[in-house]
Amino acid sequence: MKKFTGSCHCGAVVFRVASNFEKTIRCDCSLCKRKGTVINLIETEEFELLKGDDVLSLYEWNSNIAKHYFCKICGIYTHHIRRSVAAMGVNVGCFDHLTTEDLPEIGLVKGSTFSIVKG
Ligand SMILES: [Zn+2]
Structure with missing residues (x-):
């Protein structure tokens, strides 16, 4: 698989993935529909954070199992x-x-139908 380098908008967070971008989705859960992003699904071992560990913020909701990261500078x-x-x-x-x-x-995941622990 080819390696691709990605970054947040301000450049404080830089990461690299090994991916063929075959598994890409949009999700209609209450969080993803607000972000409006297309998501590439990968394995954790295919991800490498190159820069920005200190500026990443963590957002958790619902079951608090998934870890949603975003740049605290540019959001x-x-x-x-x-x-x-x-x-x-x-x-x-x-x-x-x-x-x-x-x-x-690009697939569509019906995240809105997953179990919701709290609103
Ligand atoms: Zn940023």
């Missing part, structure tokens, strides 16, 4: 760790030379 969601710690999602918009037109079919 951009960069990646999240899913219910399984081996599974991650990264923000496709963080890759400069990649647009949604370069991607194969």
